[in-house]
Amino acid sequence: MSRCVAHIDLDAFYVSVELQRRPELRGLPVVVAGSGPRAVVTTASYEARKFGVQSATPASRARRLCPDAVFISPDFAAYRETSKRVMGIVREHVEQVEVASLDEAYLELTGMAAPRAAMRRLVAAISESTGLSASVGIGPNKLVAKVASDAEKPRGFVVLTREEACARFADARPGLVPGIGPKTAARLEAIGIRTLRALAAADPSVLAERFGARLGPELQARARFEHDGAVTEDRAVISESRETTFDTDISDPAELERILLELAEQLCGDLSRKGRRGRTIGIKIRLDDFSTHTRSRTVPEATGDLERVGPIVRDLLREFGTPRPMRLLGVRVAGLETAPTDQLALPV
DNA sequence: TCTGGGGTCCTTACGCAA
């Protein structure tokens, strides 16, 4: 049986949640961004996007591009709450759902009698119950569905076969498809590949030589909209981290250590509340030249305790030293397992 | 005019054991 997959994506999600609370802002340029000097834009309303403000634009630049925009600090608790409601509605309509982020999900529709009508009903149900609009893409795999949902935002509804997707996006830049970011796009351009058509038709041996035996074929498959990834129910979280970018760079080792331990305290607090522990403890450092460095240590016994994590991250930071002023520090616990509730139950 | 926070996955290198 041929596959049918949908991708549903809530339009300008964070901004839309804010507009529910402040409907008087509808129609105005609205930007959700942090407040510090180094904050970036999380989401911009479509009115603000007309001024060139997009996700990841530095907030300072956004203010210059669009001085009249209303700036709102992100409220992730509210976004998580609304997301839960929406995904609940999605699950009422479809059995097999992969929640990809707060605002998007893949839906396995294979075997369904009238998938388009079902998706129309789903969008209407979300709108009626939450007031939020969504865009939908439907195709023979997750890749086509994802690109289709993006093609006519907001309130898009695009259904494509694989061949139609290839034809429609043949002239688009390779970066249109997920998995090809700025770095890969630049490397493709360096060998004269500027469109999906060119990538789809490129010599496989050249791609394999440039990008490796795995990535080369993978890039070409994506350009042809070939993809066999399954719609998988939610996977377990395997790492958690806390990090912070300073308003101004910090060189004082004592100050850095204090901040690091604060981050460790936050992280360990959250981990223990969730009953989670991990074996790999790490730190992340971003220097003033924007170079990023990580250091980690794997311990025999999974832990989420500050008494164990604190000294390890402190030692990792001391070993790294302070070769230059730092702009960011982070703490991470990876290799997470679910902590046994009963220590005595451990096998001998 | 500089570049957030929280994640996942991949690649490469290296030491060690079978």
Next chain:
DNA sequence: TCTGTTGCGTAAGGACCC
């Protein structure tokens, strides 16, 4: 026993996504 191969765990960096 020596050597080479393979596989695994670990570490570090990097690309990418929302």
